[in-house]
Amino acid sequence: MPELSEMFAPDAPLPETVLRGVVIYLALLAMMRVVGQRESGGLGLTDVLIVVLIAEAVSGGLGGDSDSVTDGIVLTAAILVCSVAVDAAAYRFPRFAAVVKASPRPLIRDGRLNRRLMRREFMTTEEVLSQLRLHGVHDPAQVRLAYLEPNGMISVLRRADG
Template sequence: MLDWSQILEPNTHPLEILVRGSSMYLGLFVLLRVILKRESGTTGVTDLLVVVLIADAAQNGMAGQYQSISDGLLLVAVIIGWSFLLNWVAVHWRWAERLVRPRPLPLVRDGVLLRRNMRHELITEAELRAQLREQGIAHLEDVHEVRMEADGQFSVIPCEQAKDQHRPRNPRSKQRV
């Protein structure tokens, strides 16, 4: 016979779950934000954390390692809560946005490698050139700018595209209809 009280009633103090979940989320967030920025690919660091931690928390709740479903659900709620809170804070305060979502880092400007920035993110010239080839660019001289975005992806602005953006507009094209 199933012991419903053992399955549904929490047996870990909710404050302990809150402290453990918060510590793991924030600790992993800092590590991923500082160390593995470009490894996260197209998934943002907070998204990656939520998926990994929820999978683990839900697995523990389902497999019985918490002894109760409510312990697992509380931990999942803590993880989602931190993700929501960090994103909310980043939207409402500019200083927090810089902490949660790093600014794009220039790696090439007007065909010149910015080696200091490349060293900061542990990007080799070979890796950068491979990214340029994937964008169909064979020579650095053809690049106006390359930036590593907050999600770790590289955005490339070719010289001809930059010229189009800075071209003076025809005042006649602004006529009202």
């Protein structure tokens, strides 16, 4: 059984732990932005990042694989600060937001499928039609606009005449 003082003594220098958290967060954020919106499901990309990174950060301290709970706490704090900083910067600087935050993209316009977006997101026509049916739409011609939202969901605006 480890001594109490060993359990809270950091295994690595605190600046190194913080830097590791920041670098991993930014690298994963960039990679997930490249993957695309559809893969994130109902959560935003930053939500997924936070859950995964914090789970990994605290796993050593929880499972006893690490001698230090402090490392997990410092790493978690670094990840959360990084997340808040990215959100604050995206709020303040629209150009930065365009890089790190996904935006709604038109999937259907005036009944016509955006095949380019579908290829980019690896969406088949059958998948799009399935999502339309969930909105009570049986034919893309009934759709004025449909957007692939940042959380991966599809929002549908019907034609006034349909």
